[in-house]
Amino acid sequence: MNQLLSFFRKNTIEAGCDEAGRGCLSGPVVAAAVILPKDFKNKLLDDSKKLTESKRKALRPIIEKEALAYAIGVVNEKEIDEINILNASFLAMHRAIDKLGISPELLLIDGNRFNAYLETEHECIIKGDGKYLSIAAASVLAKTYRDDFMEDLHQEFPVYCWDKNKGYPTKKHRIAILNNGACKYHRKTFTLLPANQLSLFE
Numbered sequence: 001m002n003q004l005l006s007f008f009r010k011n012t013i014e015a016g017c018d019e020a021g022r023g024c025l026s027g028p029v030v031a032a033a034v035i036l037p038k039d040f041k042n043k044l045l046d047d048s049k050k051l052t053e054s055k056r057k058a059l060r061p062i063i064e065k066e067a068l069a070y071a072i073g074v075v076n077e078k079e080i081d082e083i084n085i086l087n088a089s090f091l092a093m094h095r096a097i098d099k100l101g102i103s104p105e106l107l108l109i110d111g112n113r114f115n116a117y118l119e120t121e122h123e124c125i126i127k128g129d130g131k132y133l134s135i136a137a138a139s140v141l142a143k144t145y146r147d148d149f150m151e152d153l154h155q156e157f158p159v160y161c162w163d164k165n166k167g168y169p170t171k172k173h174r175i176a177i178l179n180n181g182a183c184k185y186h187r188k189t190f191t192l193l194p195a196n197q198l199s200l201f202e
Contacts, residue, residue, distance in 0.1 A: 004045065004133045006038055008108055008123055015069075015104035016134025017093045020048070020142040022085055024167035025177070026160065026186045027150050028076045029085065031092035032141035035069040035102055036134045047129040048139040053147070060144045063137045070137075071099035072145050081189045090115040110135045157183050 007014055019031040045063075048056055064070060073095030075088040083091065097107065097117055107114075107122035110129045114122055125131060129139040147166055154162040160176045160183070167173070167185075177192050186192060 004136055005131060006036075006040065006133055008125075008132065009106060010038075013102060013105045014108055014134055015097065015100060015106075016108045016110075016128070016132055016136070016138040017096065018048075018110040018129050018135050018138040018142050019089045019092055020139070020146040021167065022089055023169070024187070025169050025173065025190050025192055026077060026162070026167040026183075027153060028074045028146070029080060029088050029092050030142050030146035030149065031073045031089065031096045032138040032145070033069075033071050033073070033093065033096040033100055033104075033107075034063065034067050034134050034137040034141060035100065035104060036063075036067055036137060040066060040133060042133075045133060045136050045140070047127070047136055048143040050130070051140070056140050056144050059137075059140050063141060067137065069100045069102040070141060071096045071101075072141065073097070073099070074149075077185055077187045080187050084189070085187075086113070087115070093117075108132055108135050110139065153185055157185065 015033045015035045017033045019029055021029040044055060045059060073092040075092045080088040094117055107120055108128060109122050109124045112124050112126050114124050128135040150162045150166040159180050161172055165173045174193060182192055
């Protein structure tokens with residue numbers, strides 16, 4: 001496992017930022033912002049996509065306990081349809097940063113683009129969740145909070161199996177949309193049933 005970096009710039013209050021749910025057909029996009037102590041260490045922590053669900057769940061309370069500050073931002077499916085998923089991802093990060101109890105001096109953003117947050121300096125880092133501890137921590141929080149959210153929505157609409165697919169475009173999810181139609185939590189601007197894939201469901 002890669003040795004993740006503790007900071008981008010020494011003697012700077014840095015917040016790692018990441019989101020979860022961009023590629024989903026339903027539900028919100030959820031972002032997290034995390035400020036870790038410079039001496040934070042955890043051998044298990046990595047990009048959330050590389051971790052099992054049980055490892056993510058085990059890491060979440062550790063991150064929440066040891067972080068100097070953390071916060072979650074949510075943008076729902078209606079807002080996603082209004083402003084598009086890229087802007088919604090940035091807005092979710094902004095909402096998370098808004099709620100931090102400590103003002104960061106530098107934002108470490110997972111990815112290659114970002115809408116500037118007020119006057120705060122930022123660095124976009126491609127695959128940053130596999131390079132910096134604070135971004136990895138944000139990826140774990142964003143993913144686990146969003147998974148919890150989708151499991152709650154599953155209770156309302158169990159037909160889509162969101163407890164398993166979390167809203168991602170799995171074959172089972174798309175068959176459920178084909179058979180039952182979309183519900184209020186689906187993103188109407190997304191291609192819920194691609195025409196060239198309908199034959200897969202027959």
